[in-house]
Structure formats: C-alpha cells, structure tokens
Amino acid sequence: MSTVTIIYAGLFYIATLLLVAGLAYKIFDYSRTPAPLKIPTTPAPTTQTGVVYRMAKEVVLFESLFKSNKWIWVFGWLFHFGLLLVLLRHLRYFTEPVWFWVNIVQPFGKYASIMMVVGLIGLLARRFLVDRVRYISTPSDYLMLVLIIVIGASGMLMTFVAHTDIVALKTFFMGLMYFDVQPVPQDPILLVHLALVALLMLIFPISKLLHAPGVFFSPTRNQADNPRENRHVAAWAARLDQKN
Amino acid sequence: MAAAEFDIPEIKDYIEVPKLREGVMAHAKTFLAPKPVQDFMGYPHELADNWKESALEKMGDLLGKYRSLKVFLDACVHCGACTDKCHYYLGTSDPKNMPVARQDLMRQVYRRYFTTAGKLFPKLVGAKDLTKEVLDDWYNYYHQCSECRRCSVFCPYGIDTAEITMAGREILNHVGMGQKYSNEILGKVQKIGNNLGLPGPALLDTLEGLEEDIEADTGVAVKLPIDVKGAEVLLVTPSADFFSEPHVESLIGYAKVFHAAGISWTLSTHASEAGNFGLFNGNYETMRKVAMRIRDAALELGVKRIVVGECGHAWRVAYSFWNTLTGIGYGADDPFSIELQKQLDPNYPQPQHICELTNDLIQSGRIKVDPSLNDDLIVTYHDSCNVARASRMGTEPGGQFTIPRELIKSVVNNFHNMADDTIYESTFCCGGGGGLLTDDLMEVRVKGALPRVTALNNVVKEHKVNFMATICAICKAQFTKVLPKYGFDMSMVGGVHQLVSKAIKLD
Amino acid sequence: MPMVNIAGKDYEVDEEGYLIDLSQWNEDIAKYMAVEEKVELTEGHWEVVNFLREYYAEYQIAPAVRVLTKAIGKKLGPDKGNNKYLYELFPYGPAKQACKIAGLPKPTGCI
Incomplete structure (x- = not known):
C-alpha cells in the first residue's frame, strides 16, 4: 500500500471521527444548556407543530434572510441548495448498489456545482465590496469561502474537464467504510479535492459552520409562543421558587 | 446642561444606510453607577485587580445557564444580513453599532478563551484577549443597544443581540462597571x-x-x-x-x-x-x-x-x-x-x-365610544419594540399589532400606518429603550431615533398626521424629548388610552 | 464626586451638577445653578422653586408635572397653570431643570 493511500485513509478516518465526535459533543452541549426564559422572536407560532413549520421555512427557504437582504439570500441559497444536491450526488461513492433516488438526483447534482460556486463567489465578492461586510470579516471568513470554492472548482474540473477514475475512487471509499483499505487513485486534482474536504470536516465542529446545528437550537426560532398558558422553568431557576 | 454638543441628523426622504465611520460614537459613555448604588445591588463599584478572571468566570457561568448565549456566539457566520438593521447604526454610522459587530465585541473574547480555534489561531478567527480597552468598548457599546430585537428578526439563525447585550451588562456589573441610570432605578423600585x-x-x-x-x-x-x-x-x-x-x-x-x-x-x-x-x-x-x-x-x-x-x-x-x-x-x-x-x-x-x-369591552359593546371626539387628530401608531417582537396580545400570533390598531380605529376616524418596513415586526425602536433613556446618552437617543422620525415625517407630509400613539412609557418620554430636536411638537406623541380617554362615554 | 465653590463654600454635586446634600441648599446655590442652566431667575421661577422645596419636604419626591402646574395655577392665576408656561420658565423641562435649581435630586425613571 502506498504512503499516499495510508495518509489519505488515515486522514479520512481522523476527519470523520472528529467531525462526528465534535458535532455530537456540540449538540449534546447545546441540548443540556437550559433556556430559562421564553424568548421567541414574535410573532411566533403558538404550538409545537407551528414551530416545526417555522423552522422548516427557516432551514429550507432561509425565510429570515429573505426578509433581510435579497443579495445574501440569492447567493446563500444558491450555495446551500447547490451544495445539498452535490452532496446527494456524492452518495454514489458510498452506496452499493446506489440508491435509486441518488441516480435521479445525480445529473442535477452535476450542474448544481455551478450554482454552488456562483453562490460562493457572490458571497466572497460581498466581503470585498460592501463596506459593512468588509468591516466584520475576519481572515477565516475569507478563507472558509476560498476553501469551499477550491473544493467545488476541483470537483467541477474532474466532472467537466479532466475526468478522474471514479470506479477506483468508489473502491477506496467503500474500502474505508468496511475497514478494508484500498489504494486511493493518484490523480493530483482528486488528491487536492479530498485533502480539502478532509480539512473542512476537521474544522467543522470548531468553526462558524456550527450554524448548521445551531439554528435548530436557537431559542428565538424554536420556542412556541405560549408563556401565559404554560409555565416554563429551567432547573436552575426552579430552585429559586423553593426559597419562597 | 454641560452635555456635549452634537449635530442633529438631517431627515431624508427615506431611511438611508450610511457609509461606516469608525469610532464616531466611541466617546458616548453613560455614567457609571457610584458605590451606594452598586452596594445595594450587591455589585462592586470599581475594577478589582482580578477583574479579568472574574469577568471570564462570569461569562463561563452565563454560557452554562443560557443556551441563547452559547448558540448565538457560535452560530454567526458574519453574513452581514443584520448590518443595516439597527437604528443606532443607521443613525450614527458607527460600525460597532451594527448588530454583528456589537456581538463580536463579546464573540472575540468568547473565541479566545472558550473555543479551540480561538485558543490556537486567535488572529485567524478574530479572537482577542480581554483587555481594559475591550471592556471599555463593552461598556460603551452595550449601552448603545436598546435590546429591541430588530436584528433578531432578520438573522437567518435568529441571533438576538439583546441576549448578548444583557450578558455583557451582567458581566460589566459583576466586575464593577454598572450603569448609574438603570441600577439607581433598580434600587428605587425595590426600596x-x-x-x-x-x-x-x-x-x-x-x-x-x-x-x-x-x-x-x-x-x-x-x-x-x-x-x-x-x-x-x-x-x-x-x-x-x-x-x-x-x-x-x-x-x-x-x-x-x-x-x-x-x-x-x-x-x-x-x-x-x-x-x-x-x-x-x-x-x-x-x-x-x-x-x-x-x-x-x-x-x-x-x-x-x-x-x-x-x-x-x-x-x-x-x-x-x-x-x-x-x-x-x-x-x-x-x-x-x-x-x-x-x-x-x-x-x-x-x-x-x-x-x-x-378592545374587548369596546368590541362587545360594554363600553361606548365616540370617535368623532378625536376628529382633530390624524393618528399613526408606533409599534413599541418589546411589544412587537417579544410578546403577543389576544389569541393569534400578531395580535400585538392588530389589537392596538383595532382599538385606535374604534376611537379615532383618521388613521394611517407608517411605511411597512418600519412597523409590525420591522418596527424601529424609539431610540430610548433598554436602559438608555437618560440624559447622559442624549446623543445616542437623538441619533437612534432617526429611522423612526424619518418614517413619521413621511406620514406627516403625506397624510398630515399630527399624533403618534404608542403604548410604552419609554417611547412616550423619549419622543417628547427627541421629536422637538427634529422640529416636531412634543405634544404629538401620546398613549393609545389618551385617545380612548377623549372618546369614551362615561354615563 | 465633583465639588463646586459657591460664594466661598464648597458643595458636592453629581456628574450633572445636581446638589448631593439637599439640606445645604440656599439662595446662592439656586442662583449659581440657574446661571449654569442659562436661566434668568424671575419671581415666577422662585414661585416654582419654592413650591418644589415645600412639596419635597412633605413627600420626599418632586411633584408630578400636573401637580406642579395646578399649584402654580392656583398661586399665579389660571393662565400660568399649564405646561407651556413652565416650559417658558424652564426650557429644558420643569421637572429636571427646576429641580436642579431647587437643590432636589433629579427625578429619573421612564420620564
């Protein structure tokens, strides 16, 4: 087995482990931290079903962002929806036989990469062009966008220009999944693509990418507006009642 | 009054998003609470040698008690959606009055001391040590936020700067930098x-x-x-x-x-x-x-x-x-x-x-009103921030907007809303909420009122509105003080029940 | 706390120049505060100042604006028992400016 294969196999095991463990810890941490007060941004749904609907609109349509700024919404939505299709398309490297619906999504996913990169370039351009956004941007904000753009661009290069050996690639990933490491195809573009994906997985749980799980725990969005009807008390706050 | 002189902003035809001007409000510092006031509240009144450790310890404590704080400090992606939503930014053009920048004053410290990335690569992720300068920025800019939650409406993750401001003030109090106005009042209400x-x-x-x-x-x-x-x-x-x-x-x-x-x-x-x-x-x-x-x-x-x-x-x-x-x-x-x-x-x-x-009494006919008694008035309604974005009336979401308007319309004949993007959940704070209704913050208050005054000015021009009704004591006090600076008569602001009072039949 | 020297004596005041110890008040202080506030004291001003001090002595708080206007109206005639007259006397607001001259603490709250 080549050194490159060992490095990439190790990299993906570590990246996956840290991604899963890191996210699991964060989700555990968010869920154990109490929300002592009812703070939904109103008008808010009065029932749990309503909350699910509100959250769905937020996650699928970026409703609040739509209200806020149409440019960020367009670029942000193109990027995220493109990314979703691209990710679904990538499932074919991890399933055997490939799930039927992945085959349906697959051709769309191919072109979704364009949506994704266009969205990302738009978001990056805003960081340079809008003085307010420039002011709040940290180096990591730029680098994160660049990282994902390079991942997307390298992927597109392999899809549209210089095809890589996807059969061998699938063998490599299926091998990783069944702990039977197979050689990674030694295509430089692919190796760049994979290395950057692993890097993204590594930084996910310690970066602003935590917005993905975070949105579901946001009390202004996930609480029902029913404080007069139901008494809502956190454990640490309930102890105060006992003193009276 | 020895209060600093400042220019009153010009009212434009619409609410303009200004180019940012760094540091223009850095001087606005509300009076610190003196010893007797802090003593009563159980807070120190000056920084101790170990203030930094004490502040970080308090921050850790709050992060464990408030999910909002923890999630909001993690989730922001610096997308910029909130940057033009705060009335204090729109009125002052100081970038630290943009909601995300106000949050970042705390987020930079959070990242430095509570996150792996900030401990390892502080420069890369904009993490900063907690210094006296940072603490002073907290004090000044957490008292230029009225906790009105307008930013939380527009944030894709619902990040509410008010939650950060509250935590900031709590930490400041804990290390001995309380605000005189709010803490003095908290003493009086309890005593x-x-x-x-x-x-x-x-x-x-x-x-x-x-x-x-x-x-x-x-x-x-x-x-x-x-x-x-x-x-x-x-x-x-x-x-x-x-x-x-x-x-x-x-x-x-x-x-x-x-x-x-x-x-x-x-x-x-x-x-x-x-x-x-x-x-x-x-x-x-x-x-x-x-x-x-x-x-x-x-x-x-x-x-x-x-x-x-x-x-x-x-x-x-x-x-x-x-x-x-x-x-x-x-x-x-x-x-x-x-x-x-x-x-x-x-x-x-x-x-x-x-x-x-x-409103129930009027709609059910249990009390009688004669709206023509308010015919001298052409009325608009200012949605107060806390009512609009942090509460409800009635049984349906949005009742906090419809019920006061239904009530007003039953006691007056002439009513006009201000522009859509300045009312309901998008309402602009009066500029004096959240503990800012004090003379030592007059510049912040006057400038922060600009978006609301702009919207008001438009209905005054278009519909000859001569009365702005509201249901908040702070809004009333703020507008009576601030509207005259923009050339409006102070008596054009008043309560909804002031209108009811004129129209109600008492026999 | 800052100090001010008035007619050869030092008095403690707060950041906005309000007298800390109300029992120290005298007419010299009132005159000094009035100059600070750019108010020229007339008979009308003194009526207000004296009423504020009497009311404070009884109730430990400045009177509500309405109580003040009513009292002034009774003393000086109904044409003067209104907000407008008080604002003519104390342009920055009777509650705050007149209190300062009368040596009363500044009323604060949602006002």
Whole structure:
C-alpha cells in the first residue's frame, strides 16, 4: 500500500471521527444548556407543530434572510441548495448498489456545482465590496469561502474537464467504510479535492459552520409562543421558587 | 446642561444606510453607577485587580445557564444580513453599532478563551484577549443597544443581540462597571416600590389630584383606587403614568375604562410599577425579585385579574416571563405557582394587556365610544419594540399589532400606518429603550431615533398626521424629548388610552 | 464626586451638577445653578422653586408635572397653570431643570 493511500485513509478516518465526535459533543452541549426564559422572536407560532413549520421555512427557504437582504439570500441559497444536491450526488461513492433516488438526483447534482460556486463567489465578492461586510470579516471568513470554492472548482474540473477514475475512487471509499483499505487513485486534482474536504470536516465542529446545528437550537426560532398558558422553568431557576 | 454638543441628523426622504465611520460614537459613555448604588445591588463599584478572571468566570457561568448565549456566539457566520438593521447604526454610522459587530465585541473574547480555534489561531478567527480597552468598548457599546430585537428578526439563525447585550451588562456589573441610570432605578423600585421613587403618600396625593381633575373635566366622579383588598383587577402600570406628561393622560384613560365598564379595580403602592429594569441588566434574579412585587401584591389584595398598563418592556416581562418568574399565568403544577393561579379568574388571560381589555369591552359593546371626539387628530401608531417582537396580545400570533390598531380605529376616524418596513415586526425602536433613556446618552437617543422620525415625517407630509400613539412609557418620554430636536411638537406623541380617554362615554 | 465653590463654600454635586446634600441648599446655590442652566431667575421661577422645596419636604419626591402646574395655577392665576408656561420658565423641562435649581435630586425613571 502506498504512503499516499495510508495518509489519505488515515486522514479520512481522523476527519470523520472528529467531525462526528465534535458535532455530537456540540449538540449534546447545546441540548443540556437550559433556556430559562421564553424568548421567541414574535410573532411566533403558538404550538409545537407551528414551530416545526417555522423552522422548516427557516432551514429550507432561509425565510429570515429573505426578509433581510435579497443579495445574501440569492447567493446563500444558491450555495446551500447547490451544495445539498452535490452532496446527494456524492452518495454514489458510498452506496452499493446506489440508491435509486441518488441516480435521479445525480445529473442535477452535476450542474448544481455551478450554482454552488456562483453562490460562493457572490458571497466572497460581498466581503470585498460592501463596506459593512468588509468591516466584520475576519481572515477565516475569507478563507472558509476560498476553501469551499477550491473544493467545488476541483470537483467541477474532474466532472467537466479532466475526468478522474471514479470506479477506483468508489473502491477506496467503500474500502474505508468496511475497514478494508484500498489504494486511493493518484490523480493530483482528486488528491487536492479530498485533502480539502478532509480539512473542512476537521474544522467543522470548531468553526462558524456550527450554524448548521445551531439554528435548530436557537431559542428565538424554536420556542412556541405560549408563556401565559404554560409555565416554563429551567432547573436552575426552579430552585429559586423553593426559597419562597 | 454641560452635555456635549452634537449635530442633529438631517431627515431624508427615506431611511438611508450610511457609509461606516469608525469610532464616531466611541466617546458616548453613560455614567457609571457610584458605590451606594452598586452596594445595594450587591455589585462592586470599581475594577478589582482580578477583574479579568472574574469577568471570564462570569461569562463561563452565563454560557452554562443560557443556551441563547452559547448558540448565538457560535452560530454567526458574519453574513452581514443584520448590518443595516439597527437604528443606532443607521443613525450614527458607527460600525460597532451594527448588530454583528456589537456581538463580536463579546464573540472575540468568547473565541479566545472558550473555543479551540480561538485558543490556537486567535488572529485567524478574530479572537482577542480581554483587555481594559475591550471592556471599555463593552461598556460603551452595550449601552448603545436598546435590546429591541430588530436584528433578531432578520438573522437567518435568529441571533438576538439583546441576549448578548444583557450578558455583557451582567458581566460589566459583576466586575464593577454598572450603569448609574438603570441600577439607581433598580434600587428605587425595590426600596420604594417604583422606578421613580414615588413614596406612598405622594402617590395618594397625586391620584387624588387626578380624581379632582377628571371630575372637573367630565363631571363624573371617576376613581383611582389604590390598595383596595378584594378588587377584581390589579392594574400594574409604569410609574411614569402617575408623574409625566403625556403618560398621565393614559392613566386617566384606564380609569375611565374601568369606570365605564363597572369593573372594580385597584392600584398597589407595593407594586406601583410595571417596569422591570432587571430585563435590561440581564440578571435573572434581579428581574425575578422585581417581578415578585406583583405576585405579592396580587396575593395580598386577593385580586382575580392582573392587567398591565402601557409599558413596552414591562409587557414583555409580564407576558413572556411573569409565569416563569412568579407563576402569574396558567399551566403550573408546582405549589409555588398553584397558590396564585387558583386565585385568578380562568376566564381571562393572565396577565392581560390593557389594550386587550379595552378592545374587548369596546368590541362587545360594554363600553361606548365616540370617535368623532378625536376628529382633530390624524393618528399613526408606533409599534413599541418589546411589544412587537417579544410578546403577543389576544389569541393569534400578531395580535400585538392588530389589537392596538383595532382599538385606535374604534376611537379615532383618521388613521394611517407608517411605511411597512418600519412597523409590525420591522418596527424601529424609539431610540430610548433598554436602559438608555437618560440624559447622559442624549446623543445616542437623538441619533437612534432617526429611522423612526424619518418614517413619521413621511406620514406627516403625506397624510398630515399630527399624533403618534404608542403604548410604552419609554417611547412616550423619549419622543417628547427627541421629536422637538427634529422640529416636531412634543405634544404629538401620546398613549393609545389618551385617545380612548377623549372618546369614551362615561354615563 | 465633583465639588463646586459657591460664594466661598464648597458643595458636592453629581456628574450633572445636581446638589448631593439637599439640606445645604440656599439662595446662592439656586442662583449659581440657574446661571449654569442659562436661566434668568424671575419671581415666577422662585414661585416654582419654592413650591418644589415645600412639596419635597412633605413627600420626599418632586411633584408630578400636573401637580406642579395646578399649584402654580392656583398661586399665579389660571393662565400660568399649564405646561407651556413652565416650559417658558424652564426650557429644558420643569421637572429636571427646576429641580436642579431647587437643590432636589433629579427625578429619573421612564420620564
């Protein structure tokens, strides 16, 4: 087995482990931290079903962002929806036989990469062009966008220009999944693509990418507006009642 | 007044997003609370040698107690959606008044001390050590936020800067940098019973005077009862309603409504204040202590209903938090809450807003009004931030917008809304909320009022609006002080019940 | 706390120049505060200042605006018992400016 294969196999095991463990810890941490007060941004749904609907609109349509700024919404939505299709398309490297619906999504996913990169370039351009956004941007904000753009661009290069050996690639990933490491195809573009994906997985749980799980725990969005009807008390706050 | 001179912004045709000008509001520093005030609150009054450790320890404590803080500090992606949403940014153009930048003042410290990335690569992720300069920035800019939540409407993750500001103020208090205005008031409300420090005898004298005025004016003996055991309704209203113009006019309005409907009611000397500045400070226990006065008064007087007067942040605390803090509400199964809840009349929401009460009475015909008595007025309505984005009225989401408007329209004939993106959930704060209603922040207040004044100016030009109704004591005080700076008459602002008061039939 | 020297004596005041110890008040202080506030004291001003001090002595708080206007109206005639007259006397607001001259603490709250 080549050194490159060992490095990439190790990299993906570590990246996956840290991604899963890191996210699991964060989700555990968010869920154990109490929300002592009812703070939904109103008008808010009065029932749990309503909350699910509100959250769905937020996650699928970026409703609040739509209200806020149409440019960020367009670029942000193109990027995220493109990314979703691209990710679904990538499932074919991890399933055997490939799930039927992945085959349906697959051709769309191919072109979704364009949506994704266009969205990302738009978001990056805003960081340079809008003085307010420039002011709040940290180096990591730029680098994160660049990282994902390079991942997307390298992927597109392999899809549209210089095809890589996807059969061998699938063998490599299926091998990783069944702990039977197979050689990674030694295509430089692919190796760049994979290395950057692993890097993204590594930084996910310690970066602003935590917005993905975070949105579901946001009390202004996930609480029902029913404080007069139901008494809502956190454990640490309930102890105060006992003193009276 | 030795207050610094500053330019009054020019009103444009529409609300402009300014180019940013760094540091232009860095000088705006509200007075620090002196020793006696901090002593009473149990806070130090100056920085100790270990202030930094103490601040970080408090921050860790809050991160463990408030999911909002933890999630909001993690989730922001710096997308910029909020950058043009804060009235203080729009009015001052200081970039640290952009919600995300205000949050980042704390987020940079959070990243440095509480996250892996910030511990390893501080420069890369914009993490910063907690220095005295950073702490001073906290003090200045966490007192240029009115906790109005407008940014939270537009954030894709619902990040509410108010939560960060509250945590910031809590940490500042903890290390000895309290704000004089808010903390002095929190002392008075706990020692005397209201924010103004109006002692019982003065309150009685004031109410008697008002009864004389109403009778002289209408010929009807409308009463303003206080500390009456066994009354049906306990009315809790901001103490400014006893003291200031135009606030008093709404108090007279409530009294007339109760009189006309034949509902027995009472005020309470012990709970002669609806406002709860514990909200602004972000300290749960302080907010709870202040709210407990209402519970105590309700139990003491044996009332069946609790109604809240025109006060924006008080309605947030009452509607959203009273049940949690004091058991005023429904649905509890603990002895602490049941003691009170079994006393309350289940036919009414608890607590109930005075607009809900009056509107029900008018719509059901139990009180009669003549809107033509307000024909000299062309009215618009300013949605107060805490009512709009942190509470509800009625049974449907959005009742906090429709009920006050329905009520206004039943007592006036001429009504026009301001521009859509400045009302309802997008309403602009008056500029004086959240503990900023103090003379030492006048520049912040005047400039922060610019977006609202711009929208008002447009309906004045287009529809000849001459009265802006609102249901918040802070809004009323802020506008009476600030509107004249923009060339408007101070008497063009007043309460919704000031309009009710003029239109109601009293026989 | 800052100090001011008035007619050869030092007095403690707060950041906005309000007298800390109300019992120290005298007419020299009132005159000094009035100059600070750019108010020229007339008979009308003194009526207000004296009423504020009497009311404060009884109730430990400045009177509500309405109580003040009514009292002034009774003393000086109904044409003067209104907000407008008080604002003519004390343009920055009777509650705050007149209190300062009368040596009363500044009323604060949602006002």
